[in-house]
């Protein structure tokens with residue numbers, strides 16, 4: 001899929017509309033600054049002419065002081081106002097940044113889950129965040145570039161008008177030579193564009209190491225595996241690379257700047273010689289000479305700046321196009337539907353019909369032609385080796401991703417037909433990869449603000465998940481904040497405690513279907529037994545999906561499926577599968593043998609003692 005490309009005008013319209021809708025004052029401020037920016041150079045250019053005119057025309061000192069004072073007063077006032085408005089604009093640009101940042105955050109939080117697994121989307125997403133973060137972000141720059149462009153354009157037109165009266169050929173000469181000078185300077189921009197990727201790679205690696213150095217999650221590995229020296233070396237290597245890059249850049253800059261200076265000297269010599277010629281032949285007064293001297297300089301500077309702004313706006317346009325491609329990234333899941341889920345509080349049949357799944361940009365299917373019916377209130381275990389596709393199957397069942405082929409039905413209806421948000425409400429899940437927000441224990445479990453928490457339900461869930469004793473031991477109980485890195489009085493939890501917290505969250509949600517992906521991996525034996533009790537009692541009237549590598553634990557389920565090479569290769573309850581003497585039996589025996597050997601070793605040791 002190709003991203004839509006907008007023209008500069010279309011993107012400017014987009015930005016102006018967003019600004020008018022949110023902070024219209026910013027537009028007014030920008031217009032005021034454009035007018036000031038355009039007027040001040042003109043006034044400054046005319047000041048020397050006025051002074052010389054008055055001196056040469058024999059005006060009184062008083063008269064001279066009044067007109068000079070008026071001019072400098074206007075310039076001082078204008079400059080002060082320019083600075084003041086600049087600061088106001090700075091603040092409003094910040095507010096617009098936060099507006100665009102809100103759009104990116106909202107899109108990231110609400111986009112279809114499948115988009116988050118798409119590399120192109122993720123690239124656009126990180127660029128989207130960069131484009132509106134900080135006061136030098138692309139979005140902040142677009143205001144500066146537009147203000148500069150229009151200020152310069154007005155100034156340029158004024159100077160053009162003054163020069164037309166003098167000599168149109170001079171204008172053609174100045175325009176051509178300024179364009180040549182601009183093209184010369186563009187070589188630096190082109191060089192930067194071609195070599196920027198390399199510089200970014202050095203910077204990214206250095207930033208990564210800097211981040212890692214301060215990251216508590218990496219602190220243990222860095223010390224135990226003596227990674228500090230190695231990381232320092234990598235950092236130094238990248239600094240050296242960056243220094244070499246800057247040397248090459250400086251050398252290019254020097255060459256281009258030297259040729260540009262020689263060329264500019266030539267242009268200005270010719271122009272000023274022509275002006276001198278006019279003065280010497282008495283076709284021009286000294287005051288006019290000074291005026292045109294300034295006008296010629298201003299004219300070339302403004303033209304150069306306008307061409308530069310066009311370049312900048314082109315560059316910003318590319319970034320805004322990427323931002324809009326992200327914001328307008330298509331969503332395929334249904335968000336408004338007339339098809340309601342009937343009795344959403346009780347479980348219904350889930351069916352996978354001829355389902356195959358392949359991840360984006362991959363060549364092989366992870367799951368192939370899966371047919372599976374999960375009856376209401378049944379307890380299904382999904383087993384298989386690492387990478388067999390168990391989590392992928394769960395994502396399909398929850399509606400996080402849609403099948404590449406085939407259909408997932410809930411209560412006989414394709415889940416694509418339901419409002420996807422309503423589908424998510426059916427599931428309480430403990431995923432292998434999880435995120436816990438840095439808020440209070442009660443908010444984490446209830447997934448809601450404190451005033452919405454049902455405390456009876458909260459306590460029951462924490463009790464059932466086996467976390468109540470721990471929570472009671474905390475000074476602020478359920479109001480304790482999680483995450484020491486965020487809160488001075490926050491707490492950290494062990495791996496098993498986090499798993500219990502997530503289980504409590506799933507229980508609090510009280511949804512008709514519960515999915516537990518490796519829920520016992522970090523649990524101690526008592527907590528694991530507790531988990532099976534919950535499974536048998538609390539979840540009796542729910543449909544459950546249980547993924548585990550510990551095959552002995554799957555006996556608590558009434559049905560087990562074994563995934564291998566993207567297919568269900570065996571199916572049945574624990575005893576049936578053992579009696580089959582197939583793949584499940586082999587895997588179970590491998591695990592059981594290890595436990596038996598361990599037991600024998602413990603018994604032998606006891607006897608020796």
Ligand SMILES: Nc1ncnc2c1ncn2[C@@H]1O[C@H](COP(=O)(O)OP(=O)(O)OP(=O)(O)O)[C@@H](O)[C@H]1O
Pocket residue numbers: 117359360362366384385386387388389390391392393432
């Ligand atoms: N977002 C993704 N993009 C591409 N490939 C992926 C993605 N997520 C998973 N995979 C691949 O799909 C395969 C199945 O992954 P999945 O997580 O479903 O396996 P699993 O059976 O749950 O494994 P484990 O027991 O290790 O948790 C793996 O080979 C994995 O590399």
